[in-house]
Amino acid sequence: MKNKKMKIARIESEVSQEQLADLVGVTRQTINLIESGNYNPSLKLCLEICKVLHKTLDELFWEEN
């Protein structure tokens, strides 16, 4: 299950995976893995991404049912 919400939010913010990675302090591969799905990031990292992309946890990481 890919994380489309995060990818869309990133593109809306007009930052590349690498730029987002730098902004939140991880590597580009980590960002790529999260967007690609089958990945389980830490809460701290999720919160950092939310802060940079101006979104909330629910907006980026919540999935219904």
Add this chain to the structure above:
Amino acid sequence: MKNKKMKIARIESEVSQEQLADLVGVTRQTINLIESGNYNPSLKLCLEICKVLHKTLDELFWEEN
């Protein structure tokens, strides 16, 4: 920074740390550490806890600023 929101939600649901741990599939110590703060759980675990306690990510794990 303790996670008071989660502790309150758990008590409102009238489950012990151990019961919650069983319900989400981790050990009691893990739940205790999250409530005690200075801990960085995985997104998957946060989502499991939300599901069991009938709360959203923002309700349990969002902190302003």
Add this chain to the structure above:
DNA sequence: ACTTTTTGTAATATATAATTGACATTTAGT
């Protein structure tokens, strides 16, 4: 067409989340 940027992946190494077992303290029940 060519060049540069961006993205998708893989293998190995490192940091840390989560487990296990155990014990002390606190809280609730009787």
Add this chain to the structure above:
DNA sequence: ACTAAATGTCAATTATATATTACAAAAAGT
């Protein structure tokens, strides 16, 4: 006061998130 359940915390181990290095392919720019 006594007992049992619940919580706080510690040390050692295991599982896994994240880093590092690297390479190929796709997308965007000129």
